[in-house]
Amino acid sequence: MMIDDGAGVVIVGAGHAGGTAAALLRQYGWEGTITLVGEEPIPPYQRPPLSKAWLKGETDADSLMLKPESFYAGAGIDLILGVRALSIARSARTVSLDDGRTLSYETLILATGARARTLPIPGADLLGVMSLRSAADAETLKASLGPGRRLAVIGGGYIGLEAAASGRALGADVVVIEREASILARVAREPLCSFLTSYHRARGVAFEVGATVEAFEGEGGHVTGVRLGDGRVIGCDAVLVGVGLVRNDELAREAGLECVNGVVVDGHARTGDAHVFAIGDVTHRPMPLYDRMFWLESVANALEQAKQAAAAIVGRPSPPHEVTWNWSDQYDLKLQFAGLPFDAEDILVRGDPAAAKFAVFHLKGDVIRSLEAVNAPAEFMAGRLLIGAERPISRARLADSSVSMKEVAA
Amino acid sequence: MAKITYIEHNGAEHVIEVKNGLSVMEGAVKNNIPGIDADCGGACACATCHVYVAEAWRDKTGTPSAMEESMLDFAENVEPNSRLSCQIKVSDALDGLVVTMPESQH
Numbered sequence: 001m002m003i004d005d006g007a008g009v010v011i012v013g014a015g016h017a018g019g020t021a022a023a024l025l026r027q028y029g030w031e032g033t034i035t036l037v038g039e040e041p042i043p044p045y046q047r048p049p050l051s052k053a054w055l056k057g058e059t060d061a062d063s064l065m066l067k068p069e070s071f072y073a074g075a076g077i078d079l080i081l082g083v084r085a086l087s088i089a090r091s092a093r094t095v096s097l098d099d100g101r102t103l104s105y106e107t108l109i110l111a112t113g114a115r116a117r118t119l120p121i122p123g124a125d126l127l128g129v130m131s132l133r134s135a136a137d138a139e140t141l142k143a144s145l146g147p148g149r150r151l152a153v154i155g156g157g158y159i160g161l162e163a164a165a166s167g168r169a170l171g172a173d174v175v176v177i178e179r180e181a182s183i184l185a186r187v188a189r190e191p192l193c194s195f196l197t198s199y200h201r202a203r204g205v206a207f208e209v210g211a212t213v214e215a216f217e218g219e220g221g222h223v224t225g226v227r228l229g230d231g232r233v234i235g236c237d238a239v240l241v242g243v244g245l246v247r248n249d250e251l252a253r254e255a256g257l258e259c260v261n262g263v264v265v266d267g268h269a270r271t272g273d274a275h276v277f278a279i280g281d282v283t284h285r286p287m288p289l290y291d292r293m294f295w296l297e298s299v300a301n302a303l304e305q306a307k308q309a310a311a312a313i314v315g316r317p318s319p320p321h322e323v324t325w326n327w328s329d330q331y332d333l334k335l336q337f338a339g340l341p342f343d344a345e346d347i348l349v350r351g352d353p354a355a356a357k358f359a360v361f362h363l364k365g366d367v368i369r370s371l372e373a374v375n376a377p378a379e380f381m382a383g384r385l386l387i388g389a390e391r392p393i394s395r396a397r398l399a400d401s402s403v404s405m406k407e408v409a410a
Numbered sequence: 411m412a413k414i415t416y417i418e419h420n421g422a423e424h425v426i427e428v429k430n431g432l433s434v435m436e437g438a439v440k441n442n443i444p445g446i447d448a449d450c451g452g453a454c455a456c457a458t459c460h461v462y463v464a465e466a467w468r469d470k471t472g473t474p475s476a477m478e479e480s481m482l483d484f485a486e487n488v489e490p491n492s493r494l495s496c497q498i499k500v501s502d503a504l505d506g507l508v509v510t511m512p513e514s515q516h
Binding site: 023026027046048049052053063065066067068071075299300303319320322325327329334336375377378381382385405406 | 432436439440441442444447449450451452453454455456457477480481483484485516
């Protein structure tokens with residue numbers, strides 16, 4: 001069945017990026033059709049709270065929604081949910097869906113995101129072994145947390161640490177199992193890694209670092225423990241596997257679009273096909289500040305590229321490039337990150353980790369390339385501006401907390 | 411429920427009924443009102459939901475936390491009546507609130 005919809009914009013992927021692109025197109029005055037296709041059964045929602053405020057029960061499902069469901073009909077956005085795109089025919093400019101429909105497009109936006117990496121080890125299919133990516137995943141995880149329940153987190157990355165903190169808030173016993181010698185080994189440096197380890201330990205989280213996971217053990221089809229490389233078995237009622245993402249670039253790859261661990265796009269979120277854009281977690285994108293291509297996994301990236309694509313489609317000037325940023329909430333800690341530590345030669349710590357208020361700056365010469373701020377919003381905000389400006393700073397002043405960030409940035 | 415008037419930088423006015431318990435930011439975003447980006451969704455992590463609170467409403471909207479103040483310090487075009495709208499909770503007491511958006515959140 002072919003739907004002749006006037007061939008407007010078709011967006012495949014109704015996550016943060018896809019949902020935002022649809023709304024921005026209308027906000028920017030796009031009058032053509034917009035069709036937003038999502039695999040999940042619910043309208044676009046925010047994923048970050050799933051491991052934070054939502055998991056702890058501080059916000060409800062309604063507050064996760066990017067827009068109320070009524071918004072889409074009101075804005076003339078055709079929302080097709082619970083449906084998967086199977087293939088793209090770029091010469092015919094059509095997308096085939098798994099409900100039998102074929103959609104024509106003038107412009108296609110791929111916003112297919114990423115999925116949680118799974119562990120190919122025995123027991124991975126036991127009940128109680130889960131990932132955290134979707135609202136449905138989060139419901140499953142939440143149902144398995146509570147006083148006295150034992151959660152094993154595989155992977156000491158941000159998802160794992162946020163779930164650990166939320167799990168403790170709900171009264172669960174939590175152990176974090178990390179393959180590397182330190183948590184956050186892939187994304188952060190000292191003193192942040194030690195600080196967060198101590199902070200979690202002091203709140204009852206146990207750590208097994210430098211530990212490989214051999215298998216999940218179970219009884220009656222449900223997980224009962226995690227068997228480590230040294231033969232020990234860590235007993236648990238639930239396992240959260242948080243070991244990174246796999247980009248959902250198969251659709252693009254099969255359509256012959258260039259992919260390098262993600263769909264390759266330019267600074268306007270365009271692929272090599274003038275009719276196809278790609279945005280969000282699925283992309284491999286230019287990082288102008290760092291003079292290279294990279295992939296980002298963040299809301300900030302989803303929003304920046306949604307703006308780029310929407311602007312290009314309606315013919316608005318491209319938005320200025322942003323300094324990439326992200327955040328994490330754990331206990332009473334507000335962690336904020338800006339930039340990427342490419343080419344950084346050393347670090348400078350401002351503030352006092354013992355007081356849980358400090359920032360780690362990664363420097364190349366006297367230029368800040370990236371930062372990690374813990375309960376240090378001024379350091380984050382000023383640092384982010386300085387990263388974008390690529391302006392040398394005085395290391396002595398930056399290291400001196402009695403000199404305000406306003407003065408450092410002056 | 412509170413009737414809130416959101417005024418874009420270009421003067422365009424939007425009057426919206428916002429449910430108690432939501433933030434002033436959520437009232438705007440959920441109704442697709444331009445001018446409030448709220449990139450972090452209300453976690454007080456990004457300062458892209460900056461608004462100016464009309465003078466008559468400054469007391470009723472409370473005082474910003476230290477976190478909010480630090481974030482605002484580095485937002486663009488900050489004024490004494492600047493707030494992060496994700497940190498203002500809507501209640502009956504805010505019926506009639508008027509906020510204005512800055513030229514840009516980025």
